[in-house]
Amino acid sequence: MENKTWRARKVTIVGAGHVGATFAYALAQSGVADEIALIDLNTDLAEGQVLDLSHGRFFFPAVDIHIGDRRDYADAHVVVITAGASQKPGETRLALLQRNVRIIEGIVDEIVAQDSSAIILIVSNPVDILTHVAHHRSGWPRGRLIGSGTVLDSARFRYLLSEHCNVDVHNVHAYILGEHGDSEFAAWSMTHIAGMSMDRFCVLCGRCSNWLAERAKIEQAVRDSAYHIIDYKGATYYAVGLALTRIVASILRNEHSVLTVSVPLEGEYGLSGVSLSVPCIIAQEGIDRIMMATLTSEEHDALKRSADVLRGMIAQLGAA
Numbered sequence: 663m664e665n666k667t668w669r670a671r672k673v674t675i676v677g678a679g680h681v682g683a684t685f686a687y688a689l690a691q692s693g694v695a696d697e698i699a700l701i702d703l704n705t706d707l708a709e710g711q712v713l714d715l716s717h718g719r720f721f722f723p724a725v726d727i728h729i730g731d732r733r734d735y736a737d738a739h740v741v742v743i744t745a746g747a748s749q750k751p752g753e754t755r756l757a758l759l760q761r762n763v764r765i766i767e768g769i770v771d772e773i774v775a776q777d778s779s780a781i782i783l784i785v786s787n788p789v790d791i792l793t794h795v796a797h798h799r800s801g802w803p804r805g806r807l808i809g810s811g812t813v814l815d816s817a818r819f820r821y822l823l824s825e826h827c828n829v830d831v832h833n834v835h836a837y838i839l840g841e842h843g844d845s846e847f848a849a850w851s852m853t854h855i856a857g858m859s860m861d862r863f864c865v866l867c868g869r870c871s872n873w874l875a876e877r878a879k880i881e882q883a884v885r886d887s888a889y890h891i892i893d894y895k896g897a898t899y900y901a902v903g904l905a906l907t908r909i910v911a912s913i914l915r916n917e918h919s920v921l922t923v924s925v926p927l928e929g930e931y932g933l934s935g936v937s938l939s940v941p942c943i944i945a946q947e948g949i950d951r952i953m954m955a956t957l958t959s960e961e962h963d964a965l966k967r968s969a970d971v972l973r974g975m976i977a978q979l980g981a982a
Contacts, residue, residue, distance in 0.1 A: 670696035671914045674730055674738040676769055677745035678702035683711045684903035693723035694911045699730030735776040740910050746786035766792045770799045781913055781948040784809045789842050790972050793924045794937040805949035809924030811939035812838040814905040816922050819884045829855055837922050840938050840968030847964040848881045916946040936969045
């Protein structure tokens with residue numbers, strides 16, 4: 663029998679702020695990764711996060727957590743980019759976007775220079791635009807470079823439906839598609855509980871007198887979730903850390919899970935030249951395949967509107 667050298671399941675995280683550190687914490691507890699490298703331009707911050715996490719290794723499954731540098735891109739299975747600039751006083755959204763584009767391009771250049779075979783997972787916002795930029799910058803096949811997309815939005819959607827219907831969230835199947843932002847939408851035609859569509863389930867459930875009105879409230883609540891959390895405590899990071907752990911687990915374990923990640927489209931759903939979230943099967947090579955769901959005409963229109971919003975932002979970048 664051929665002897666094969668064991669290789670650690672390694673995840674390199676770029677950005678040691680709230681999201682990067684919380685993801686590292688969730689990933690360490692999951693037991694999915696054998697090695698976690700944490701990189702940040704603020705080396706004191708990265709050192710502090712690694713030390714804090716390492717003090718908890720007694721309570722984790724076995725995992726090596728350490729400060730990283732560009733060399734950690736070379737042998738990583740997954741590189742997760744959470745780094746990004748914060749908006750300065752008086753700075754326009756376009757100027758902030760341009761700064762974040764430069765940051766992402768620099769990181770991607772370093773990953774490519776290390777001849778990395780990793781899957782790149784973009785988390786930095788606006789995630790769909792930065793996924794589009796990173797894909798073109800890398801020159802890699804699109805399946806190897808994905809955005810976190812609406813995986814968290816879909817989880818929020820399932821949570822709100824489970825609360826409304828008084829059903830375990832694990833038995834709710836529902837997806838948010840399109841932009842990770844204000845133009846995202848709920849794919850109600852793909853939403854079901856116990857194999858029943860939501861329209862059918864709610865007739866039998868009888869918990870609300872006007873289901874269409876409740877649908878609208880739930881969908882808007884998903885869109886507004888991040889704004890509310892930011893208003894309350896300044897940032898979102900716990901749930902996104904768990905969402906990233908779910909995506910990375912599907913890659914490292916070759917799970918072939920269906921997740922709504924952001925992916926560059928090349929004709930799917932009649933769209934191209936833009937990255938946004940649609941159901942994809944995620945496995946060890948990144949995106950194994952894009953699922954062509956049967957959407958209603960209204961949902962197709964909503965997906966196109968979302969793509970148009972993102973194209974408008976891309977056009978602004980090109981014109982600036």
